[in-house]
Amino acid sequence: MLRVGILHSLTGPMAPSEGPVALATRMAVAEWNGHTSGGDPHLAGRVSSGITLEAISADGASDPETFAREAGRLVSEEGVAALFGCWTSSSRKAVLPVVESLGNFLVYPLQYEGLESSANVLYTGATPNQQLLPGLRWAMGRFGTRVYFVGSDYVFPRVANAVMRDQLGAAGGAPVGEAYLPLNASGPELQALAAAIVVDIRRSRPDVIVSTLNGLAGNMALFSALRAEVPASELPTLSFSIGAPEARAMSRLGQSLTGEYAGWSWLPDANDAEAAALWSTFGTWAEGAGIAQAELPDGLTDPMVNAIAGVRLWASAAAARESGQAASLASALAGSSTPAPGGRLFVDQENQHVWHPLVVGQFTADARLSPVFRTALSERPRPYPAFRSRTSWERILAEASSA
Numbered sequence: 001m002l003r004v005g006i007l008h009s010l011t012g013p014m015a016p017s018e019g020p021v022a023l024a025t026r027m028a029v030a031e032w033n034g035h036t037s038g039g040d041p042h043l044a045g046r047v048s049s050g051i052t053l054e055a056i057s058a059d060g061a062s063d064p065e066t067f068a069r070e071a072g073r074l075v076s077e078e079g080v081a082a083l084f085g086c087w088t089s090s091s092r093k094a095v096l097p098v099v100e101s102l103g104n105f106l107v108y109p110l111q112y113e114g115l116e117s118s119a120n121v122l123y124t125g126a127t128p129n130q131q132l133l134p135g136l137r138w139a140m141g142r143f144g145t146r147v148y149f150v151g152s153d154y155v156f157p158r159v160a161n162a163v164m165r166d167q168l169g170a171a172g173g174a175p176v177g178e179a180y181l182p183l184n185a186s187g188p189e190l191q192a193l194a195a196a197i198v199v200d201i202r203r204s205r206p207d208v209i210v211s212t213l214n215g216l217a218g219n220m221a222l223f224s225a226l227r228a229e230v231p232a233s234e235l236p237t238l239s240f241s242i243g244a245p246e247a248r249a250m251s252r253l254g255q256s257l258t259g260e261y262a263g264w265s266w267l268p269d270a271n272d273a274e275a276a277a278l279w280s281t282f283g284t285w286a287e288g289a290g291i292a293q294a295e296l297p298d299g300l301t302d303p304m305v306n307a308i309a310g311v312r313l314w315a316s317a318a319a320a321r322e323s324g325q326a327a328s329l330a331s332a333l334a335g336s337s338t339p340a341p342g343g344r345l346f347v348d349q350e351n352q353h354v355w356h357p358l359v360v361g362q363f364t365a366d367a368r369l370s371p372v373f374r375t376a377l378s379e380r381p382r383p384y385p386a387f388r389s390r391t392s393w394e395r396i397l398a399e400a401s402s403a
Contacts, residue, residue, distance in 0.1 A: 002324045003054045004029065004311075005074035007085035007095070012062025013184060013215040016249050017242075018087045020297040021109060022057065024304035025084045027285045028311035029055040051319045053311075056080060062184070062215075064094035071098040081324030082107060082314055084307065088183070088214060089113060089156035096121065105326040107310035109303050111240065111265065113159035114383040115397045120326050122314060122333060123353045124306040124345070126265045127381040128163045132240060134358045135263035136164050136210060137171070138373050139238045144207025145173035150197060150222065151212035152241075153180035158400040160212050160240070163385060170387065177204040181218045194221035198229055211239040216249055224255050232259035238360070239263075243301045247367035257363040264302040265356040266342040267369050275300055275341035278308070299368075300341065309345045309354070312338040343378070353381030 006029075008022040009015050033052050056078050060067040067086065074080045075098065082105040086092040089112050099106045099120045106118075111126040140147070147168055151157025157180065165175050179197040181190065201209065209226075213219050219242055226235075238261045247257045268275060279300055286296055297304070317332035318324045330352065337346040346355045355378040361369030384390045 001052045001054055002318060003056055003078060003080045004324075005071070005078065005080040005083045005085070006055050006057045007060055007067065007070055007074065007083050009062040009087065009091075010057075010059040013186075013217050014062040014087055016216045016245060017214070017303075018060075019295065020245055020301060021087070021303045021307045022085070023286070023291065023295070023297075024282065024300075024307045025311060026055055026057070026289070027282050028308040029053045030285055030289070031281065031308075032311060032315045051315070051322070053315060060085065060091055064088075064090045067091040068094040068098055071095040072102070075099070075102045075104045081105070081318070082326075084109075084310060084314075086110070087303070088154060089159075090154045093155060099326070103326055105314070105324075105329065107314050109306035109310050111302075113156045113163065114385065115159060115393050117351050117353070117383045119330060119352070121352065122310060122347070123381070123383075124310040124313070125303070125354075126356045126358070127353055127383050128160065129382045129385055130356045130379045131263055131265065131358055132160055132164055133167050133385065134375055134379070135238060135240065135360060136167055138263075138358075138360055139208045139210060139236075139261075140168070140171060140173055142208075143236055145171070146176045146205065146207040147173060148177040148179075148201050148204055148206035148209045149175060149212075150179050150181075150201075150209060152183045152214045152218055154183055155401050156214070157212035159397055161210075162396050162400050164210065166385075166387065176206050177201065181213065181222065183215055183218065186217055190217060190221045191225070194218075194225045197222065198225040201226070201235075202229060206235070209235065209237040211237050212241055213239065214241045216246060219246060220250055220253060220255055223250065223257065223260075227255070236261060243303075244299060244368055245297050245301060247363050247369075248298060251367045256365070257367065258365050260363045261360055261372070262363070262369055263358055263360045264369075265359065266302045266305050266340075267359045267361045267371050268299055269342070269371070272341050274339060278305075278341060305341050306354075309338050309340050313345075313347060346378075348381050351381060351383060353383060355380055
């Protein structure tokens with residue numbers, strides 16, 4: 001038996017986003033062990049290898065220092081062979097030196113800013129060339145080239161916006177403004193900051209707002225202030241970090257996202273048989289595990305799908321090598337794949353990232369995302385976008401991180 005750690009924020013501002021991903025990871029572990037009804041029949045390795053998994057959960061508490069501390073505890077004291085988790089890039093970057101120094105492994109399920117490629121990480125979310133850049137191109141073509149960037153004040157939004165500004169300038173567009181909200185701010189302070197950003201947005205007269213805001217509080221503050229001034233039909237937003245769970249949570253608090261847009265690698269489709277089967281498996285597992293109804297998401301999300309794929313890919317590689325040692329996994333992961341909603345997910349032969357398409361959806365009145373655009377094919381992951389050198393990108397990363 002191999003122990004694995006599930007490390008997500010179960011408390012703090014990121015808990016509404018990360019909670020469903022933690023549950024999906026737990027379900028995927030049970031699926032591998034054969035403890036779910038209707039589990040993936042393609043996972044023959046779980047039977048033939050004799051490798052089973054035991055999940056140990058920990059709370060990152062929406063705080064990078066806590067993530068790093070809990071990662072060290074899970075590896076050193078609990079003896080886990082791998083960690084599955086993190087949402088924000090700040091938490092991932094806090095955990096990365098822990099797994100690298102201890103010879104461990106992280107499976108990271110979120111889209112991110114790129115400019116990183118560690119042998120100790122399997123990145124199952126999208127890179128900038130798979131999500132941010134095609135999403136920006138779609139928004140420019142649909143709404144116009146005057147773009148206002150808004151994000152949470154940490155590494156992912158700042159670096160993501162630097163990458164998109166580069167693309168925007170090359171395409172003849174104009175970044176008319178850029179602003180950030182502290183991830184852990186709340187109450188009147190957060191509302192005042194959001195109101196000031198909306199004043200600047202109105203002054204700047206953008207065609208579209210591109211958002212990398214994370215967490216319920218920041219999105220609630222911004223959209224409440226923005227939509228009190230101008231409707232979505234007049235000034236659209238394209239978000240890269242919120243989905244149906246956040247939209248439903250905001251709706252319960254009185255703020256609708258109807259008409260707003262979001263870009264992910266996968267969105268629910270009524271004709272997706274793989275998604276229907278997976279959601280059924282999740283529901284059966286949750287009932288058997290005694291998960292309270294209030295904790296359950298209303299449906300699958302892209303990060304949940306990536307988290308499940310990450311467990312399947314890592315466990316299959318560990319079974320093939322008969323070991324969970326990080327050093328032995330790279331060759332088994334390269335070129336591997338797993339069935340998933342929307343089609344099989346493939347690990348790139350060179351960089352331990354997964355091939356993905358982009359799907360843009362528009363939020364409906366019942367807080368779901370209805371697809372309006374999809375790239376024709378899955379895109380090869382390029383952690384370092386090709387229009388700059390790696391050295392140049394690393395300089396931009398350092399500048400954005402220090403900011």
